[in-house]
Amino acid sequence: MALAMDEFRRLLADRGYRVTAQRLAIYELLQENARRSHHPSAEELYQQARERFPMISPATVYNTLELLVELGLASQLGFPGDVQRYDGNPHAHANVQCVDCKTIFDVDAEALEGIGQRVAERSDFVILGQRFEFYGICPRCQERRARERTRGTERSGSRSGAADGSGAR
Template sequence: MRPELETFQRLLTERGYRVTPQRMGIYEYLLDTKTHPSAEEIYQALKDRFPMMSQATVYKTLDLLLELGLIAQLGLGGQATRYDGNPDVHVNVYCSECHRIYDVMEPELPKLAESVARRSGFVVKGQRHEFYGICPECEARRSARMQER
């Protein structure tokens, strides 16, 4: 079993939650996907594998994973909440054309958190970084359309 899944299983047991195939499947799906899916997308992707799973199970499991710090939640103004199986500090880059979200590992982020803590006096408990723009694929399509005119 993957170390992340072992950790989840251990945390569930320590906190008195049942370890169910559905919970494990939802977390495994988030670990394996890079698409930052919504709860509905997770449900649709897993409903055939777990026919008895309800949408409520997905939402409750996502809440639990968030509480345990194993996933991150992304709210992108006006869109369904999305979920990221990578809780490590990184940058999310959102394409305003195709609505895909890309992860960018930025090695300077820990230094930024230290600087913010030092300057503000805060005990920084977390950080979130989002950039918005147009991905290379969408920009190439845009440029091609402009050249056709």
């Protein structure tokens, strides 16, 4: 549930959190990244926030991200072999990461809508969040791999022809 800035301010105040310019900026930056389907690390968000607030500390960014996750406005993505990344899209969707280039893609999946509610009803849990993560090879890296295989086949084919004496002189 991405919130407008006024709603975010109100949520913070209602829950007893201080409404600071830094928290607002970090939330806004996370939303901007989500609109581009980008999943930044805390370090990336820190660098982006420093452009607006040169004196901001990494701890402020980490603490705010932790708060956003707790409030259900962001989620942590923990793909193996990658730094912790954050997703500002709180709606049910799948994340797919390419194992080659490490890019993370959002995939809307209508079947996931309302799944948290259904799980809560069947388990009697209070659901705080969910993650749907897949990994594979993106189309761009598939193409790159195919080109590399083709080049490798062409090179080995030209070498094998010369080695067996059948190469023309």
